[in-house]
Amino acid sequence: MLAVIGGTGFGSWSGMEVLRRGGQETPLGAASCGVVEGRLNGQSLLFLARHGQPHKVPPHRINYRANLWALKQAGATHVVGVNCVSGIDPTLAPGTLVVPDQLIDYTTGREGSFFDGRFKPFQHVSFAWPYHRVWREELHAAAAEAGLPLTAGGVLGVVQGPRLETAAEIRLMARDGNTLVGMTGMPEAVLARELEMEYASLCLVISHAAGVGEEEPTRAGTESVIEAGMPRVQRLLATLLARRA
Numbered sequence: 001m002l003a004v005i006g007g008t009g010f011g012s013w014s015g016m017e018v019l020r021r022g023g024q025e026t027p028l029g030a031a032s033c034g035v036v037e038g039r040l041n042g043q044s045l046l047f048l049a050r051h052g053q054p055h056k057v058p059p060h061r062i063n064y065r066a067n068l069w070a071l072k073q074a075g076a077t078h079v080v081g082v083n084c085v086s087g088i089d090p091t092l093a094p095g096t097l098v099v100p101d102q103l104i105d106y107t108t109g110r111e112g113s114f115f116d117g118r119f120k121p122f123q124h125v126s127f128a129w130p131y132h133r134v135w136r137e138e139l140h141a142a143a144a145e146a147g148l149p150l151t152a153g154g155v156l157g158v159v160q161g162p163r164l165e166t167a168a169e170i171r172l173m174a175r176d177g178n179t180l181v182g183m184t185g186m187p188e189a190v191l192a193r194e195l196e197m198e199y200a201s202l203c204l205v206i207s208h209a210a211g212v213g214e215e216e217p218t219r220a221g222t223e224s225v226i227e228a229g230m231p232r233v234q235r236l237l238a239t240l241l242a243r244r245a
């Protein structure tokens with residue numbers, strides 16, 4: 001069963017029929033909202049709004065463990081996390097869709113493991129390849145089928161937020177090899193791995209990162225990129241779902 005985690009600008013899915021909404025409470029505390037069991041073009045899927053619906057939980061306060069646990073309990077076997085990000089690579093213009101193949105975690109202080117010796121016994125998981133190869137390829141195949149341009153590969157640097165970066169921090173992140181920056185990719189990806197759910201990320205570039213473009217991004221500018229981009233994200237995901245039917 002495919003689960004989609006919607007982020008900024010994707011708190012609900014207008015084309016999806018809601019069959020059932022799960023509870024918010026989990027043994028790890030409250031998830032951002034209940035998991036929606038839905039149907040889209042005759043296919044079953046699960047949906048979770050990462051920041052709650054309406055959007056109210058900031059990136060550094062999300063209970064990622066509760067969110068991933070709730071999806072697993074609802075029957076998710078694979079997860080696509082949708083992320084609004086900024087482009088560190090100057091060629092990644094606002095509006096570009098990217099499926100990253102690597103990440104670097106700069107977050108601090110987030111509850112980032114189920115294997116903490118309290119909830120579950122201590123254990124190491126392998127994480128050399130954080131995103132599932134088959135689901136990355138499936139996203140590309142679905143994009144091609146839907147006629148949507150999609151950039152293959154990239155390194156998502158995940159920062160703590162909620163503030164945005166300085167231009168010097170972005171230069172440092174570029175030297176580290178990051179091509180994208182966002183706030184929610186971790187610990188989401190590793191928690192999916194710990195629960196043995198196959199995970200991929202679909203990123204919408206909403207602006208250039210700090211100091212990268214000619215001009216400072218404006219709120220109105222990023223909002224209009226999100227408004228134009230999310231219907232494309234949803235079309236791509238609907239095609240993905242139909243391909244797996």
Ligand SMILES: CSC[C@H]1O[C@H](OP(=O)(O)O)[C@H](O)[C@@H]1O
Pocket residue numbers: 006007008009050051058059082083084085182183184185
């Ligand atoms: C300036 S938008 C920042 C906000 O959007 C992203 O959220 P998500 O990944 O859930 O779409 C980013 O990580 C921040 O939380």
